[in-house]
Structures are given as structure tokens and as C-alpha cells.
Amino acid sequence: MTSDTLAPAKPAVDLEGITKRFPGVVANHDIRITVAAGTVHAIVGENGAGKSTLMKILYGMQKPDEGTIKVNGEEVSFRTPSDAIDVGIGMVHQHFMLADNFTVLENIVLGAEPKKGANLDTGAARARITELGESHGLRVDPDRLVEELGVGDRQRVEILKVLYRGARILILDEPTAVLVPQEVDELFDNLRELKADGLTVIFISHKLDEVLNIADEITVIRRGTTVTSVPRSAVTDARQLAEMMVGSELPTPETRESTVTDRVMLDVKGLTLSGGDGGRPLLSDVTFPVHAGEVVGIAGVEGNGQSELIEAIMGMRALNGGAIHLGEEDITSWATLKRREAGIGYIPEDRHRQGLLLQASLWENRVLGHQTRPPASKGIWINRKASRADTERIVKEYDVRTPSVETLALALSGGNQQKLIVGREMSGEPVFLIAAHPTRGVDVGAQAAIWDHLRNARAAGLAVLLISADLDELIGLSDTLYVILRGRLVARLDPSDVTPDRLGGYMTGAITEET
Structure with missing residues (x-):
């Protein structure tokens, strides 16, 4: 038989007429998507378009009311995620599902432990994890505690978890939401390795530039139904893709005119928070003001003290040192409700x-x-x-x-x-607003609306502390930009004079500069 007469490869996934109804809403209606084997297939759409419901159906978390699912040409019916795993489908969720106090190995094998008699065969598990990491460019030390890993390594662990269970089709839900640019590049290198090894990736994202960077084919979903599926080569730029999604141009977070006043609305001085057990402090001498009409951005890889800083300002953590003033009031010892009543939005x-x-x-x-x-x-x-x-x-x-x-x-x-x-x-x-990842997981239309609300409030005198993993958002909205690394503010930057790549360098410690 010649190559010309070989039957074409069966699609990795074929969704035909998928419909799912909930009380008062049709989440999916007659969705049809074909995912070619060995490709990266992106699915994009505005919030409420039905992407999450569709992926839950494909992963066995929900059953469709109508339609069929075929995997590698065979019709399947899933009752649970275990059924999907059994046919080679794995899903990496946006919010990592890892136990911090377990090692990489323990997290990966949890629920699929190799046994040697009555005991866990750690040698076999370690060899398999090492082999997967080497062959797919996902190297992580199996014996490290997850709590010691950065965000990029944690994501590699999540991908290794599904590969360990035999997945050949990976669903990645907003995989770059918490990564800095360098980590996104590394993830995409990993995905290209997986594709080269014949694996199939279904990539869900709101970051359209990244979709255009990694996808072979793109499916657009709007209001619960398929609008179009096109090869990457048919889309010229992110603006065109945004118009396909929501009928509008891609928004930008740029803030043009300054509205910063001389009035300090929030004053943080010397905040220190111990890590317990004599470890590195969670916060160390953190000091900065936020003026009325100003957006102060905090950039940092997740896990470097942003969450603790927010909780300290909100009164959810007791400080070991330092003070917080809201206007003229010392609120360091105030309860959270009293801070809310004084005008702190969250x-x-x-x-x-x-x-x-x-x-x-x-x-x-x-x-x-x-x-x-x-x-x-x-x-x-x-x-x-x-x-x-x-x-x-x-x-x-x-x-x-x-x-x-x-x-x-x-x-x-x-x-x-x-x-x-x-x-x-x-x-x-509010007189002061903490906005932590305000547009995470929202579509371009909602993103533009939230940016407009923040800009309008800023112009009216609101003081804003912005924490975000979206570096374009941080640079575009902030009047002043700080970088937090290991609980310390390590740089104070001018948003008008910094690029996402350079900012990512400060965040990872590759570039250093005293504040």
C-alpha cells in the first residue's frame, strides 16, 4: 500500500452536536469541534461562552444532554474523570491542585501509586517521572517539596501528573495566567516538545497573543455555540481574533494622563511578617505610599509575598512590625470589618x-x-x-x-x-481599593470594561493598589510600579519606561536594582 492510499489519521477528539442545558440557561448548543492528533488546538471565547462547560464534558465532569464525543475515532461516554483518564485525556486546571507539604513525586503518584507488594514502589515512580521529564522537557526534582517550587515548576508538576497517568490528550485551562514572560516561553517550548512526541493539546486562554503564538488551529465559541474553526495562518493578528470573539477590537490598558495628587491615602511603613519556624520572613520592611488618584502596581512571581501583603493591609494577618495608615488614621490594629467600613475595597x-x-x-x-x-x-x-x-x-x-x-x-x-x-x-x-488580579479569567470585552471602571475611579480620586500577573496590565494601568521578591520590595520602576521582559527579569531576580 502506498502512502497516497493510506487512510487519514483519525482526529484525537471529535465533538459533534454537544448541547448542555442548566436551569434558565443553555451553556452549550450544538457545538462541533474537531481536534487533529498531534496539534495544539486553542479554544477562545468571551466569558459565559461555554468553554468551561465544554471542557468539563470532555473530561467527564459533566454529561452532555445531546451530542457525541469521539476519541481517536471511537465514540465514548464518560461518567467521571476516571473514564476520561482511561482513554488518555488529562486536564491541567487553572488553579493548581497540589499539596504543598508533599514532594513532587508524592503529588504526581497520588491516586495512581505503583506498588511493590504492600508498599509504594518509589524507585519505579522516580524512574518513570524522571523518564517523562527528560523525554518531554519537563525536568523537576522528584524529591523536592512542592512548597519550594516556583510557579513554572509547579505547572510542570501538574503536566507530569497527567502524563504519568498515560494522557495523550491534554486540556490546559488558562495555563499562562500566573506565569511571567520567561515562564510562558518555557511552557510553550514544553508544549512544542509534547506536540513533537505526538501528543495533542487543547489550549484554553483569554490571552490572544499567546494563542496566536502556540496554536495550530483556533476555535471561537460565542454564546454557547461554535462560531468558526480556522487554521492559525488564517488569523492575521490579535485584533482580528478579538473581533471574531466579541465583535470589538482588542483593548489596551494604557492610562494616558496623570491624576496623582499630593494626598497620601494609604501609607505602609516597615511591614514585617515572620514566616514562622525561624524561616525567611514573609514580608520584610515593606514601605510605600499610595496617593489619591494613583494606581500603585505590585509585580512579582506568585508566592513572593503579594498575598501576605494584601492580608496585612486588610487586617487578616497580625504584623510583627510596621504600621498602616489610611488617610490620617492609624489602622494597624483595626479589625477587617472596621477597615472595610472606613472605605477599603477589596x-x-x-x-x-x-x-x-x-x-x-x-x-x-x-x-x-x-x-x-x-x-x-x-x-x-x-x-x-x-x-x-x-x-x-x-x-x-x-x-x-x-x-x-x-x-x-x-x-x-x-x-x-x-x-x-x-x-x-x-x-x-471606597477611598482605597486593593485590586488583586482584577481581570484574571475574563474575556477581552469584560477586561476593557474593568479597566475603564478602574481608570474612571482613579480619575475621581480613588487610590488603588494593583496586584496582577498580567504584566501589560500592570505597566499600562500603574502610575508607580514596585517589584516584590521573597517578601521585599526590590525595585521601584517607571511604568512608562519598562517592558514586560525587563519587568519579568526583576521579578525572577535576573535583574537587580535597589528601590
Whole structure:
């Protein structure tokens, strides 16, 4: 038989007519996607477009109401993720699912432990992990504790976990959300290695420049259905792809005119927070002001003290040293609720753990953190009518796509959950706002809207502390930019004179400069 008569390779994944309904909403409608084997296939779409639901269906976390799934040409039906794993599908979630106090090896084999009699065969596991790391460019020391790893290495561990279980089809959900540019480059090198070895990657992302960098084919989903699937060569630039997604141009975070005043709204002096057990301090002598009308950006690889800094300012951690002033008031010893009532707004970095009650309605989530002030409160009681009405306003003003304010928060897409939180915090008339990853996991349209709200609030005199893994966002929105590394502020930079690559160098310690 000649090569001309060989049958074409079967698609790695073929989704035909996938439909999934929830009460009051159709998440997916007649979606059709064909993913060629040995390619990187990107799926893009605005928030609420149905991407997450579709991937949960492909990974066995949900069952479709209609349609069929074929893997390598064979029709399959999944009841659980274990069924998907059995046919070679693995998923790396946006939020890493690793136990910090376990080693790399223990995390990778958890639930799939090789046995030698009644005992764990660590030798076989270590050899297999080393082999996978060497062959796919994912080298990580199997015996290191995960808590000692940087974000890029943690992601390699997540990928090794699914490869260890035999995955030949990888679903990556927002894999670059917390990576600096150098780590993104390394990840893409890893993905190209996987593709060269015949593996298939389904890549979910809102970062369109990265999609164009890594994808062989791109599928656009809008309002729960497939709009188009095109080869990468058919898309000229990110603006064209943005227009395909949401019908508008790609937004930019640029802030042109300065609105910084002389009035210091938040003054942080000498914040120090011990790490316990005599280890390295979590925060060490952190000092900076935030003026009214100013956005101060904090750049850093995750795990270098950003979370602890936020928690210290919010009163969620007791300091070992230093002081915090809000305006003229020393708030160092104030409880969190008192700080909120004094005008500190808070967009948390993890909307599920810190920003929402997923089993509560949208209007009840509107009340969170604002329960002692109008419109949420009426004396000692919650004003349900006013809270519902104000939630309706937020839903309209911030384009939160939901059937009703009575809908549970868990029923919303991640981006719509984020828009609700931003709307809630901006509606509390804050004088100082902590915005931690305010546009993480939102589409280009929602991103542009959130940037506009932040810029407008800044122009009206709001002081903002911005923490973000999106370096373009940090550079574009900030008036002043600090870099945090191992709990210390190691550089103070002018956003108008720094590139993402150079900023990434400071974040990883490759470039040093005293503040």
C-alpha cells in the first residue's frame, strides 16, 4: 500500500452536536469541534461562552444532554474523570491542585501509586517521572517539596501528573495566567516538545497573543455555540481574533494622563511578617505610599509575598512590625470589618475562596463585606429589597450575564463572577481599593470594561493598589510600579519606561536594582 492510499489519521477528539442545558440557561448548543492528533488546538471565547462547560464534558465532569464525543475515532461516554483518564485525556486546571507539604513525586503518584507488594514502589515512580521529564522537557526534582517550587515548576508538576497517568490528550485551562514572560516561553517550548512526541493539546486562554503564538488551529465559541474553526495562518493578528470573539477590537490598558495628587491615602511603613519556624520572613520592611488618584502596581512571581501583603493591609494577618495608615488614621490594629467600613475595597485574588459564597444568590453575594452599610443594611437588618435592586444595577452596569439576581453564584462563568465582585467593590464608594488580579479569567470585552471602571475611579480620586500577573496590565494601568521578591520590595520602576521582559527579569531576580 502506498502512502497516497493510506487512510487519514483519525482526529484525537471529535465533538459533534454537544448541547448542555442548566436551569434558565443553555451553556452549550450544538457545538462541533474537531481536534487533529498531534496539534495544539486553542479554544477562545468571551466569558459565559461555554468553554468551561465544554471542557468539563470532555473530561467527564459533566454529561452532555445531546451530542457525541469521539476519541481517536471511537465514540465514548464518560461518567467521571476516571473514564476520561482511561482513554488518555488529562486536564491541567487553572488553579493548581497540589499539596504543598508533599514532594513532587508524592503529588504526581497520588491516586495512581505503583506498588511493590504492600508498599509504594518509589524507585519505579522516580524512574518513570524522571523518564517523562527528560523525554518531554519537563525536568523537576522528584524529591523536592512542592512548597519550594516556583510557579513554572509547579505547572510542570501538574503536566507530569497527567502524563504519568498515560494522557495523550491534554486540556490546559488558562495555563499562562500566573506565569511571567520567561515562564510562558518555557511552557510553550514544553508544549512544542509534547506536540513533537505526538501528543495533542487543547489550549484554553483569554490571552490572544499567546494563542496566536502556540496554536495550530483556533476555535471561537460565542454564546454557547461554535462560531468558526480556522487554521492559525488564517488569523492575521490579535485584533482580528478579538473581533471574531466579541465583535470589538482588542483593548489596551494604557492610562494616558496623570491624576496623582499630593494626598497620601494609604501609607505602609516597615511591614514585617515572620514566616514562622525561624524561616525567611514573609514580608520584610515593606514601605510605600499610595496617593489619591494613583494606581500603585505590585509585580512579582506568585508566592513572593503579594498575598501576605494584601492580608496585612486588610487586617487578616497580625504584623510583627510596621504600621498602616489610611488617610490620617492609624489602622494597624483595626479589625477587617472596621477597615472595610472606613472605605477599603477589596477585589480578592481567588474569587471562589475569598470573594463569593458559591451556594448563595447573586444579591446575597452583593451584601458580602458591605452588610453594615446601605443599601445592604437597614438598621440591624439586611435590606433585601434594596440589596436586590442594587444587584440588578450592578448586573446591568457591569454586564454580568445571568438569568436573575436570584441565580446562585456557582451557576455563573468565572468571568461573570469576577464582574459581579468588581461591581460590588466599586459600588461601596471606597477611598482605597486593593485590586488583586482584577481581570484574571475574563474575556477581552469584560477586561476593557474593568479597566475603564478602574481608570474612571482613579480619575475621581480613588487610590488603588494593583496586584496582577498580567504584566501589560500592570505597566499600562500603574502610575508607580514596585517589584516584590521573597517578601521585599526590590525595585521601584517607571511604568512608562519598562517592558514586560525587563519587568519579568526583576521579578525572577535576573535583574537587580535597589528601590
